[in-house]
Amino acid sequence: MSIYQGGLVAALLAVAISLTCLSSHAEAQGLAVGYYTNSCPTVETIIYNSMWDSYTRDPTTAPGVLRLAFHDCFVRGCDASVLLDGVDSEKAAAVNVNLHGFDAIDAAKTAVEDACPGTVSCADILQYAARDSVLLTGGEGWDVSGGRRDGFTSSSADPPLELPLQTMTVPELLANFAAKNLNAAHMVALSGSHSIGVAHCQFIVDRLYNYPNSATGSDPSLPADLLEFLKTQCPDSAATPEINIDEVSPGTFDSQYFDNIIRNRGVIASDQHLMDHTSTQGEVAANNGPAFGGNFGRAMVVMARFNVLTGSAGQIRTNCRQVN
Secondary structure (H helix, E strand, O other), rough: OOOHHHHHHHHHHHHHHHHHHHEEEEEOOOOEEEEOOOOOOOOOHHHHHHHHHHHHHOOHHHHHHHHHHHHHHOOOOOOOOHOOOOOOHHHHOOOHHOOOOEEEEEEHHHHHHHHHHOOOOOOHHHHHHHHHHHHHHHOOOOOOOEOOOOOOOOOOOHHHHHHHOOOOHHHHHHHHHOOOOHHHHHHHHHHHHHHOOOEEEEHHHHHOOOOOOOOOOOOOOOOHHHHHHHHHHOOOOOOOHHHHHHOOOOOOOOHHHHHHHHOOOOOHHHHHHHHOOOHHHHHHHHOOOOHHHHHHHHHHOOOOOOOOOOOHHHHHOOOOOOOO
């Protein structure tokens, strides 16, 4: 039995009942769990095994691909627009400059095309691969519906308008997520993806220097040792280190991220601010434990059906980086 068959099938069975209602809602939009049962029955095994190969060569593939899935769905919907190359594509947006994991998706697409040519969309491959990224780093799996099709358009002007930013207040973040049909519980659970993520200095320096209404210039909520460490790593926004968002278990998809926030050790300002608002504070506490895995999976199911192309809309790309 392959790694996929042993680990993934057990994980999927464990969450199947809790996702029944969500799956039914997705099916009403043209999406369905087991969508490729007849046309490409081994697609999920193929993608998992390809992701395993990519992850074992480069463990940063997992957080990279998971982030790609978010950035795809939040801009234009889950249509693989983030994967398109071009001087003015979403990849060219400043907020997307550090995206990676594209090679892993290319490899998965090549493997799927070899087995089932012209059948499985890049948008679906990205969502399956995101689930597998969580599994590969020790998290729980969930049912991923298939049936999305790939879009034709990708513009660098869209990500700054659609993606949540680290400088946003909690109400601004809630409004941003609500526009994607995601509520406060979904938002907080999805923020747990930072459990295996890294932050670049450009997204941290706002807390270290020239912090609003601070006599020291730094965010007063930062513990002294964490502040000193971050200033050492990020003397300015141009510094290049990658900072583990979860300082305790950075390579494991778990709930430690939420414990860090509760202890005022959130690295990114918008993460730490989740403890400052009544709509999100309780959700942070609710995810600080074993419930996080299921909550995250349910939130991913909702996110992955946002503004999807199905039926005859869009296309099935043969190359995820360009339209046919």
